Amino acid sequence: MKATAAVLNKPNGPFELETIDVAEPKTGEVRVAVKAVGICHTDLVIASGAMGLQFPAVLGHEGAGIVDAVGQGITDLKIGDKVLLSFNSCGQCKPCNHQEPAYCENFLGLNMACARADGSTRLSKDGSPVFDNFFGQSSFATFAIANVRNTLKVDDDADLATLAPLGCGIQTGAGGVLRSLKAQKGESLVVLGAGAVGLSAVMGAKIAECATIIAVEPQEARREIATELGATHTLDGQGDMAAAVREILPSGADMVIDSSGYLPVVEQSVNMIANRGRIGLIAVPGALDAVLPVPIVQWVTIGGTVRGIVEGDSVPHEFLPELIAHHKAGRLPVEKFSRYYKLKDINQAIEDAHTGKCIKAVLLID
Ligand SMILES: [Zn+2]
Ligand SMILES: [Zn+2]
Structure with a gap:
Protein backbone atom coordinates (compact mmCIF):
# COMPACT_ATOMS: atom_id res chain seq x y z
CA MET A 1 0.00 0.00 0.00
CA CYS A 168 11.03 6.72 24.23
CA GLY A 169 11.86 10.11 25.74
CA ILE A 170 9.46 10.06 28.66
CA GLN A 171 10.11 6.47 29.70
CA THR A 172 13.83 7.13 29.40
CA GLY A 173 13.82 10.04 31.86
CA ALA A 174 11.21 8.74 34.28
CA GLY A 175 12.54 5.19 34.09
CA GLY A 176 16.10 6.41 34.60
CA VAL A 177 15.10 7.67 38.02
CA LEU A 178 12.43 5.14 39.00
CA ARG A 179 13.91 1.95 37.54
CA SER A 180 17.61 2.43 36.78
CA LEU A 181 18.64 4.45 39.85
CA LYS A 182 15.72 3.15 41.95
CA ALA A 183 15.04 6.50 43.62
CA GLN A 184 13.76 6.23 47.18
CA LYS A 185 11.47 8.52 49.13
CA GLY A 186 13.43 11.37 50.71
CA GLU A 187 16.47 11.06 48.42
CA SER A 188 18.05 13.88 46.44
CA LEU A 189 18.54 14.10 42.68
CA VAL A 190 20.43 16.42 40.34
CA VAL A 191 19.16 16.41 36.75
CA LEU A 192 21.57 17.79 34.14
CA GLY A 193 19.55 19.22 31.25
CA ALA A 194 15.83 20.03 31.31
CA GLY A 195 14.72 18.89 27.87
CA ALA A 196 11.97 16.27 27.56
CA VAL A 197 14.13 13.52 29.08
CA GLY A 198 15.41 15.68 31.95
CA LEU A 199 11.92 16.99 32.74
CA SER A 200 10.68 13.40 32.76
CA ALA A 201 13.42 12.59 35.27
CA VAL A 202 12.14 15.48 37.41
CA MET A 203 8.58 14.08 37.22
CA GLY A 204 9.91 10.60 38.04
CA ALA A 205 11.71 11.95 41.09
CA LYS A 206 8.53 13.66 42.24
CA ILE A 207 6.60 10.41 41.79
CA ALA A 208 9.29 8.71 43.94
CA GLU A 209 8.82 11.47 46.54
CA CYS A 210 12.42 12.64 46.40
CA ALA A 211 13.00 15.45 48.88
CA THR A 212 15.39 17.58 46.81
CA ILE A 213 15.29 17.80 43.02
CA ILE A 214 17.83 20.15 41.41
CA ALA A 215 17.51 20.86 37.68
CA VAL A 216 20.61 22.25 35.94
CA GLU A 217 19.62 23.98 32.70
CA PRO A 218 20.90 27.09 30.89
CA GLN A 219 17.51 28.12 29.40
CA GLU A 220 15.36 30.07 31.81
CA ALA A 221 12.03 28.95 30.31
CA ARG A 222 13.01 25.31 30.82
CA ARG A 223 14.08 25.98 34.40
CA GLU A 224 10.63 27.45 35.01
CA ILE A 225 8.91 24.34 33.65
CA ALA A 226 11.23 22.16 35.73
CA THR A 227 10.08 24.05 38.82
CA GLU A 228 6.45 23.67 37.80
CA LEU A 229 6.95 19.92 37.41
CA GLY A 230 8.58 19.41 40.80
CA ALA A 231 12.17 20.70 40.85
CA THR A 232 12.87 22.20 44.26
CA HIS A 233 15.91 24.13 43.00
CA THR A 234 17.29 25.17 39.62
CA LEU A 235 20.81 26.12 38.52
CA ASP A 236 21.88 27.69 35.22
CA GLY A 237 24.89 25.46 34.58
CA GLN A 238 27.41 28.30 34.69
CA GLY A 239 30.54 28.00 36.83
CA ASP A 240 31.26 25.39 39.49
CA MET A 241 28.10 23.29 39.52
CA ALA A 242 29.45 20.80 42.06
CA ALA A 243 29.96 23.65 44.54
CA ALA A 244 26.50 25.02 43.75
CA VAL A 245 24.95 21.59 44.38
CA ARG A 246 26.84 21.31 47.69
CA GLU A 247 25.53 24.68 48.79
CA ILE A 248 22.08 23.13 48.59
CA LEU A 249 23.14 19.63 49.68
CA PRO A 250 26.31 19.87 51.83
CA SER A 251 26.79 16.06 51.79
CA GLY A 252 26.18 15.87 48.04
CA ALA A 253 23.33 14.38 46.03
CA ASP A 254 22.19 10.76 46.23
CA MET A 255 21.71 10.67 42.46
CA VAL A 256 22.75 12.54 39.34
CA ILE A 257 21.08 11.92 35.97
CA ASP A 258 22.70 13.34 32.86
CA SER A 259 20.33 14.08 30.02
CA SER A 260 22.49 16.86 28.58
CA GLY A 261 25.58 15.18 27.15
CA TYR A 262 27.31 18.49 27.85
CA LEU A 263 30.73 17.36 29.03
CA PRO A 264 31.89 20.43 31.00
CA VAL A 265 28.97 19.87 33.38
CA VAL A 266 28.82 16.06 33.17
CA GLU A 267 32.45 15.91 34.32
CA GLN A 268 31.48 17.73 37.51
CA SER A 269 28.93 15.04 38.40
CA VAL A 270 31.65 12.95 40.10
CA ASN A 271 32.02 15.76 42.65
CA MET A 272 28.29 16.26 43.11
CA ILE A 273 27.38 12.92 44.65
CA ALA A 274 27.14 11.91 48.29
CA ASN A 275 28.64 8.78 49.81
CA ARG A 276 27.07 5.75 48.02
CA GLY A 277 25.80 8.18 45.42
CA ARG A 278 24.98 6.99 41.92
CA ILE A 279 25.30 8.65 38.55
CA GLY A 280 23.15 7.65 35.59
CA LEU A 281 24.35 8.56 32.10
CA ILE A 282 21.51 8.82 29.60
CA ALA A 283 22.63 11.35 26.98
CA VAL A 284 24.95 10.47 24.13
CA PRO A 285 27.50 13.31 23.89
CA GLY A 286 28.31 14.89 20.55
CA ALA A 287 31.79 13.36 20.64
CA LEU A 288 31.14 9.62 20.46
CA ASP A 289 34.55 8.87 22.07
CA ALA A 290 33.92 11.11 25.11
CA VAL A 291 35.02 9.75 28.53
CA LEU A 292 34.00 10.51 32.11
CA PRO A 293 37.14 10.48 34.30
CA VAL A 294 36.36 8.86 37.67
CA PRO A 295 38.71 9.76 40.57
CA ILE A 296 39.55 6.26 41.82
CA VAL A 297 40.52 6.97 45.45
CA GLN A 298 37.54 9.25 46.00
CA TRP A 299 35.32 6.72 44.28
CA VAL A 300 36.53 3.81 46.41
CA THR A 301 36.11 5.92 49.53
CA ILE A 302 32.53 6.95 48.89
CA GLY A 303 31.37 3.74 47.21
CA GLY A 304 30.21 5.63 44.15
CA THR A 305 28.38 4.15 41.17
CA VAL A 306 28.27 5.35 37.60
CA ARG A 307 26.17 3.51 35.07
CA GLY A 308 24.79 3.89 31.57
CA ILE A 309 21.05 3.88 30.97
CA VAL A 310 19.08 2.95 27.86
CA GLU A 311 15.32 3.64 27.70
CA GLY A 312 15.14 3.95 31.50
CA ASP A 313 15.57 0.15 31.86
CA SER A 314 12.00 -0.06 30.59
CA VAL A 315 10.13 -3.25 29.85
CA PRO A 316 7.63 -1.44 27.61
CA HIS A 317 4.67 -3.78 28.21
CA GLU A 318 5.06 -3.28 31.98
CA PHE A 319 6.35 0.25 32.36
CA LEU A 320 4.31 2.11 29.73
CA PRO A 321 1.00 1.12 31.41
CA GLU A 322 2.44 2.41 34.71
CA LEU A 323 3.35 5.71 33.05
CA ILE A 324 -0.09 5.98 31.43
CA ALA A 325 -1.63 5.53 34.89
CA HIS A 326 0.65 8.26 36.26
CA HIS A 327 -0.43 10.52 33.39
CA LYS A 328 -4.11 9.83 34.11
CA ALA A 329 -3.54 10.73 37.75
CA GLY A 330 -1.88 14.03 36.78
CA ARG A 331 1.62 13.01 37.84
CA LEU A 332 3.12 12.99 34.34
ZN1 LIG B 1 14.34 8.34 21.60
ZN1 LIG C 1 17.36 -9.65 23.21
Whole structure:
Protein backbone atom coordinates (compact mmCIF):
# COMPACT_ATOMS: atom_id res chain seq x y z
CA MET A 1 0.00 0.00 0.00
CA LYS A 2 1.00 3.63 -0.42
CA ALA A 3 1.95 5.91 2.46
CA THR A 4 3.25 9.43 2.88
CA ALA A 5 6.54 9.57 4.74
CA ALA A 6 9.02 12.22 5.81
CA VAL A 7 11.98 10.75 3.94
CA LEU A 8 15.57 11.62 4.73
CA ASN A 9 17.59 11.58 1.50
CA LYS A 10 20.90 12.81 2.86
CA PRO A 11 22.65 13.46 6.19
CA ASN A 12 20.76 16.07 8.26
CA GLY A 13 17.99 16.23 5.71
CA PRO A 14 15.82 18.12 5.18
CA PHE A 15 13.04 15.58 5.61
CA GLU A 16 10.99 15.47 2.41
CA LEU A 17 7.37 14.35 2.20
CA GLU A 18 7.21 11.54 -0.37
CA THR A 19 4.84 8.78 -1.38
CA ILE A 20 6.34 5.37 -0.63
CA ASP A 21 5.21 1.74 -0.68
CA VAL A 22 4.64 -0.16 2.57
CA ALA A 23 4.77 -3.96 2.52
CA GLU A 24 2.22 -6.28 4.10
CA PRO A 25 3.22 -7.21 7.68
CA LYS A 26 5.06 -10.52 7.98
CA THR A 27 5.03 -12.96 10.89
CA GLY A 28 5.24 -11.07 14.18
CA GLU A 29 4.78 -7.71 12.45
CA VAL A 30 1.90 -5.28 12.65
CA ARG A 31 1.04 -2.36 10.36
CA VAL A 32 -0.01 0.78 12.16
CA ALA A 33 -1.79 3.86 10.82
CA VAL A 34 0.33 6.43 12.64
CA LYS A 35 -1.67 9.23 14.28
CA ALA A 36 1.08 10.96 16.28
CA VAL A 37 4.84 10.65 16.64
CA GLY A 38 7.23 12.51 18.89
CA ILE A 39 10.58 13.77 17.66
CA CYS A 40 13.37 12.50 19.93
CA HIS A 41 16.96 13.72 20.05
CA THR A 42 18.10 10.29 18.84
CA ASP A 43 16.28 10.85 15.54
CA LEU A 44 18.48 13.88 14.97
CA VAL A 45 21.72 12.14 16.01
CA ILE A 46 20.98 9.30 13.59
CA ALA A 47 19.83 11.74 10.86
CA SER A 48 23.31 13.25 10.88
CA GLY A 49 24.63 9.98 9.47
CA ALA A 50 27.18 9.75 12.30
CA MET A 51 26.14 6.19 13.08
CA GLY A 52 26.17 4.91 9.54
CA LEU A 53 22.56 5.44 8.46
CA GLN A 54 21.94 4.57 4.80
CA PHE A 55 19.76 6.77 2.63
CA PRO A 56 16.96 7.21 1.75
CA ALA A 57 15.56 6.39 5.17
CA VAL A 58 12.49 6.94 7.33
CA LEU A 59 13.13 7.64 11.02
CA GLY A 60 10.70 8.28 13.90
CA HIS A 61 10.51 6.14 17.03
CA GLU A 62 7.81 7.56 19.30
CA GLY A 63 4.87 6.47 17.19
CA ALA A 64 1.28 6.03 18.28
CA GLY A 65 -1.60 4.95 16.09
CA ILE A 66 -4.21 2.40 15.16
CA VAL A 67 -3.51 -1.15 14.05
CA ASP A 68 -4.28 -1.45 10.34
CA ALA A 69 -3.13 -5.02 9.57
CA VAL A 70 -1.51 -7.86 11.51
CA GLY A 71 0.94 -10.50 10.34
CA GLN A 72 0.84 -14.18 11.23
CA GLY A 73 1.26 -15.30 14.80
CA ILE A 74 -0.21 -12.18 16.38
CA THR A 75 -2.96 -12.98 18.84
CA ASP A 76 -3.08 -10.08 21.27
CA LEU A 77 -3.42 -7.23 18.75
CA LYS A 78 -6.21 -6.74 16.24
CA ILE A 79 -7.20 -4.26 13.55
CA GLY A 80 -8.60 -1.10 15.14
CA ASP A 81 -6.59 -1.34 18.38
CA LYS A 82 -5.00 1.89 19.56
CA VAL A 83 -1.29 1.32 20.20
CA LEU A 84 1.89 3.00 21.39
CA LEU A 85 5.18 2.01 19.78
CA SER A 86 8.45 1.69 21.65
CA PHE A 87 11.93 0.23 21.11
CA ASN A 88 12.36 -3.29 19.76
CA SER A 89 14.16 -6.26 21.31
CA CYS A 90 14.69 -9.92 20.41
CA GLY A 91 13.08 -11.64 23.41
CA GLN A 92 15.61 -14.44 23.28
CA CYS A 93 18.99 -13.24 24.54
CA LYS A 94 20.13 -13.19 28.18
CA PRO A 95 19.21 -9.54 28.93
CA CYS A 96 15.78 -10.05 27.31
CA ASN A 97 15.25 -13.19 29.39
CA HIS A 98 16.24 -11.20 32.48
CA GLN A 99 13.58 -8.56 31.76
CA GLU A 100 16.17 -6.06 30.55
CA PRO A 101 15.22 -5.67 26.87
CA ALA A 102 16.81 -2.19 26.67
CA TYR A 103 20.15 -4.02 26.85
CA CYS A 104 19.14 -6.66 24.28
CA GLU A 105 22.22 -8.15 22.65
CA ASN A 106 20.54 -7.52 19.31
CA PHE A 107 19.48 -3.95 20.14
CA LEU A 108 21.55 -2.24 17.43
CA GLY A 109 20.42 -4.62 14.70
CA LEU A 110 16.76 -4.42 15.71
CA ASN A 111 16.60 -0.66 16.27
CA MET A 112 19.32 0.98 14.21
CA ALA A 113 20.11 -1.29 11.26
CA CYS A 114 17.07 0.02 9.38
CA ALA A 115 16.61 -3.19 7.42
CA ARG A 116 15.88 -6.87 8.07
CA ALA A 117 18.84 -9.16 8.81
CA ASP A 118 18.84 -10.20 5.13
CA GLY A 119 19.08 -6.55 4.03
CA SER A 120 15.51 -6.32 2.75
CA THR A 121 13.24 -3.45 3.78
CA ARG A 122 9.52 -3.09 4.42
CA LEU A 123 9.46 0.31 2.73
CA SER A 124 10.36 1.08 -0.87
CA LYS A 125 9.98 3.69 -3.54
CA ASP A 126 9.76 2.89 -7.25
CA GLY A 127 11.06 -0.59 -6.42
CA SER A 128 14.18 0.66 -4.59
CA PRO A 129 14.61 0.11 -0.85
CA VAL A 130 13.86 2.85 1.65
CA PHE A 131 15.70 2.09 4.90
CA ASP A 132 13.18 1.44 7.60
CA ASN A 133 12.31 -0.28 10.87
CA PHE A 134 14.13 2.39 12.89
CA PHE A 135 13.46 1.35 16.51
CA GLY A 136 11.26 -1.33 14.98
CA GLN A 137 8.85 1.24 13.53
CA SER A 138 10.03 4.21 11.35
CA SER A 139 6.97 6.21 12.28
CA PHE A 140 7.56 9.57 10.55
CA ALA A 141 4.96 8.33 8.08
CA THR A 142 1.24 7.76 7.71
CA PHE A 143 1.82 3.99 8.04
CA ALA A 144 4.54 2.05 9.85
CA ILE A 145 5.40 -1.61 10.24
CA ALA A 146 6.13 -2.39 13.87
CA ASN A 147 6.76 -5.62 15.72
CA VAL A 148 4.69 -7.39 18.32
CA ARG A 149 7.38 -6.83 20.98
CA ASN A 150 7.42 -3.05 20.59
CA THR A 151 3.68 -2.49 20.15
CA LEU A 152 1.54 -1.87 23.22
CA LYS A 153 -2.25 -1.84 23.08
CA VAL A 154 -3.77 1.08 24.99
CA ASP A 155 -7.36 1.93 25.94
CA ASP A 156 -9.78 3.02 23.22
CA ASP A 157 -10.09 6.46 24.81
CA ALA A 158 -6.31 7.02 25.04
CA ASP A 159 -5.12 10.36 23.67
CA LEU A 160 -2.44 9.23 21.24
CA ALA A 161 -1.02 12.71 20.62
CA THR A 162 -0.34 13.17 24.32
CA LEU A 163 0.97 9.67 24.96
CA ALA A 164 3.19 9.18 21.86
CA PRO A 165 6.40 10.48 23.52
CA LEU A 166 6.06 7.97 26.34
CA GLY A 167 7.49 5.31 24.00
CA CYS A 168 11.03 6.72 24.23
CA GLY A 169 11.86 10.11 25.74
CA ILE A 170 9.46 10.06 28.66
CA GLN A 171 10.11 6.47 29.70
CA THR A 172 13.83 7.13 29.40
CA GLY A 173 13.82 10.04 31.86
CA ALA A 174 11.21 8.74 34.28
CA GLY A 175 12.54 5.19 34.09
CA GLY A 176 16.10 6.41 34.60
CA VAL A 177 15.10 7.67 38.02
CA LEU A 178 12.43 5.14 39.00
CA ARG A 179 13.91 1.95 37.54
CA SER A 180 17.61 2.43 36.78
CA LEU A 181 18.64 4.45 39.85
CA LYS A 182 15.72 3.15 41.95
CA ALA A 183 15.04 6.50 43.62
CA GLN A 184 13.76 6.23 47.18
CA LYS A 185 11.47 8.52 49.13
CA GLY A 186 13.43 11.37 50.71
CA GLU A 187 16.47 11.06 48.42
CA SER A 188 18.05 13.88 46.44
CA LEU A 189 18.54 14.10 42.68
CA VAL A 190 20.43 16.42 40.34
CA VAL A 191 19.16 16.41 36.75
CA LEU A 192 21.57 17.79 34.14
CA GLY A 193 19.55 19.22 31.25
CA ALA A 194 15.83 20.03 31.31
CA GLY A 195 14.72 18.89 27.87
CA ALA A 196 11.97 16.27 27.56
CA VAL A 197 14.13 13.52 29.08
CA GLY A 198 15.41 15.68 31.95
CA LEU A 199 11.92 16.99 32.74
CA SER A 200 10.68 13.40 32.76
CA ALA A 201 13.42 12.59 35.27
CA VAL A 202 12.14 15.48 37.41
CA MET A 203 8.58 14.08 37.22
CA GLY A 204 9.91 10.60 38.04
CA ALA A 205 11.71 11.95 41.09
CA LYS A 206 8.53 13.66 42.24
CA ILE A 207 6.60 10.41 41.79
CA ALA A 208 9.29 8.71 43.94
CA GLU A 209 8.82 11.47 46.54
CA CYS A 210 12.42 12.64 46.40
CA ALA A 211 13.00 15.45 48.88
CA THR A 212 15.39 17.58 46.81
CA ILE A 213 15.29 17.80 43.02
CA ILE A 214 17.83 20.15 41.41
CA ALA A 215 17.51 20.86 37.68
CA VAL A 216 20.61 22.25 35.94
CA GLU A 217 19.62 23.98 32.70
CA PRO A 218 20.90 27.09 30.89
CA GLN A 219 17.51 28.12 29.40
CA GLU A 220 15.36 30.07 31.81
CA ALA A 221 12.03 28.95 30.31
CA ARG A 222 13.01 25.31 30.82
CA ARG A 223 14.08 25.98 34.40
CA GLU A 224 10.63 27.45 35.01
CA ILE A 225 8.91 24.34 33.65
CA ALA A 226 11.23 22.16 35.73
CA THR A 227 10.08 24.05 38.82
CA GLU A 228 6.45 23.67 37.80
CA LEU A 229 6.95 19.92 37.41
CA GLY A 230 8.58 19.41 40.80
CA ALA A 231 12.17 20.70 40.85
CA THR A 232 12.87 22.20 44.26
CA HIS A 233 15.91 24.13 43.00
CA THR A 234 17.29 25.17 39.62
CA LEU A 235 20.81 26.12 38.52
CA ASP A 236 21.88 27.69 35.22
CA GLY A 237 24.89 25.46 34.58
CA GLN A 238 27.41 28.30 34.69
CA GLY A 239 30.54 28.00 36.83
CA ASP A 240 31.26 25.39 39.49
CA MET A 241 28.10 23.29 39.52
CA ALA A 242 29.45 20.80 42.06
CA ALA A 243 29.96 23.65 44.54
CA ALA A 244 26.50 25.02 43.75
CA VAL A 245 24.95 21.59 44.38
CA ARG A 246 26.84 21.31 47.69
CA GLU A 247 25.53 24.68 48.79
CA ILE A 248 22.08 23.13 48.59
CA LEU A 249 23.14 19.63 49.68
CA PRO A 250 26.31 19.87 51.83
CA SER A 251 26.79 16.06 51.79
CA GLY A 252 26.18 15.87 48.04
CA ALA A 253 23.33 14.38 46.03
CA ASP A 254 22.19 10.76 46.23
CA MET A 255 21.71 10.67 42.46
CA VAL A 256 22.75 12.54 39.34
CA ILE A 257 21.08 11.92 35.97
CA ASP A 258 22.70 13.34 32.86
CA SER A 259 20.33 14.08 30.02
CA SER A 260 22.49 16.86 28.58
CA GLY A 261 25.58 15.18 27.15
CA TYR A 262 27.31 18.49 27.85
CA LEU A 263 30.73 17.36 29.03
CA PRO A 264 31.89 20.43 31.00
CA VAL A 265 28.97 19.87 33.38
CA VAL A 266 28.82 16.06 33.17
CA GLU A 267 32.45 15.91 34.32
CA GLN A 268 31.48 17.73 37.51
CA SER A 269 28.93 15.04 38.40
CA VAL A 270 31.65 12.95 40.10
CA ASN A 271 32.02 15.76 42.65
CA MET A 272 28.29 16.26 43.11
CA ILE A 273 27.38 12.92 44.65
CA ALA A 274 27.14 11.91 48.29
CA ASN A 275 28.64 8.78 49.81
CA ARG A 276 27.07 5.75 48.02
CA GLY A 277 25.80 8.18 45.42
CA ARG A 278 24.98 6.99 41.92
CA ILE A 279 25.30 8.65 38.55
CA GLY A 280 23.15 7.65 35.59
CA LEU A 281 24.35 8.56 32.10
CA ILE A 282 21.51 8.82 29.60
CA ALA A 283 22.63 11.35 26.98
CA VAL A 284 24.95 10.47 24.13
CA PRO A 285 27.50 13.31 23.89
CA GLY A 286 28.31 14.89 20.55
CA ALA A 287 31.79 13.36 20.64
CA LEU A 288 31.14 9.62 20.46
CA ASP A 289 34.55 8.87 22.07
CA ALA A 290 33.92 11.11 25.11
CA VAL A 291 35.02 9.75 28.53
CA LEU A 292 34.00 10.51 32.11
CA PRO A 293 37.14 10.48 34.30
CA VAL A 294 36.36 8.86 37.67
CA PRO A 295 38.71 9.76 40.57
CA ILE A 296 39.55 6.26 41.82
CA VAL A 297 40.52 6.97 45.45
CA GLN A 298 37.54 9.25 46.00
CA TRP A 299 35.32 6.72 44.28
CA VAL A 300 36.53 3.81 46.41
CA THR A 301 36.11 5.92 49.53
CA ILE A 302 32.53 6.95 48.89
CA GLY A 303 31.37 3.74 47.21
CA GLY A 304 30.21 5.63 44.15
CA THR A 305 28.38 4.15 41.17
CA VAL A 306 28.27 5.35 37.60
CA ARG A 307 26.17 3.51 35.07
CA GLY A 308 24.79 3.89 31.57
CA ILE A 309 21.05 3.88 30.97
CA VAL A 310 19.08 2.95 27.86
CA GLU A 311 15.32 3.64 27.70
CA GLY A 312 15.14 3.95 31.50
CA ASP A 313 15.57 0.15 31.86
CA SER A 314 12.00 -0.06 30.59
CA VAL A 315 10.13 -3.25 29.85
CA PRO A 316 7.63 -1.44 27.61
CA HIS A 317 4.67 -3.78 28.21
CA GLU A 318 5.06 -3.28 31.98
CA PHE A 319 6.35 0.25 32.36
CA LEU A 320 4.31 2.11 29.73
CA PRO A 321 1.00 1.12 31.41
CA GLU A 322 2.44 2.41 34.71
CA LEU A 323 3.35 5.71 33.05
CA ILE A 324 -0.09 5.98 31.43
CA ALA A 325 -1.63 5.53 34.89
CA HIS A 326 0.65 8.26 36.26
CA HIS A 327 -0.43 10.52 33.39
CA LYS A 328 -4.11 9.83 34.11
CA ALA A 329 -3.54 10.73 37.75
CA GLY A 330 -1.88 14.03 36.78
CA ARG A 331 1.62 13.01 37.84
CA LEU A 332 3.12 12.99 34.34
CA PRO A 333 1.75 16.06 32.55
CA VAL A 334 3.83 15.68 29.37
CA GLU A 335 1.47 17.97 27.48
CA LYS A 336 2.89 20.88 29.51
CA PHE A 337 6.08 20.75 27.47
CA SER A 338 4.83 19.25 24.21
CA ARG A 339 4.13 21.28 21.10
CA TYR A 340 2.15 19.86 18.20
CA TYR A 341 2.92 20.13 14.47
CA LYS A 342 1.64 18.57 11.27
CA LEU A 343 3.85 15.90 9.66
CA LYS A 344 4.55 18.26 6.74
CA ASP A 345 6.02 20.77 9.19
CA ILE A 346 8.62 18.33 10.53
CA ASN A 347 11.57 20.53 9.49
CA GLN A 348 10.06 23.51 11.30
CA ALA A 349 9.50 21.36 14.38
CA ILE A 350 13.16 20.31 14.37
CA GLU A 351 14.29 23.91 13.95
CA ASP A 352 12.09 24.96 16.87
CA ALA A 353 13.60 22.18 18.99
CA HIS A 354 17.11 23.40 18.10
CA THR A 355 16.36 27.02 18.91
CA GLY A 356 14.63 26.14 22.17
CA LYS A 357 11.21 27.31 20.99
CA CYS A 358 9.82 23.89 21.75
CA ILE A 359 10.88 21.18 24.19
CA LYS A 360 9.00 18.16 22.86
CA ALA A 361 7.77 18.30 19.29
CA VAL A 362 4.98 15.88 18.42
CA LEU A 363 3.88 15.43 14.81
CA LEU A 364 0.18 14.83 14.17
CA ILE A 365 -1.17 12.86 11.24
CA ASP A 366 -4.80 13.28 10.14
ZN1 LIG B 1 17.36 -9.65 23.21
ZN1 LIG C 1 14.34 8.34 21.60
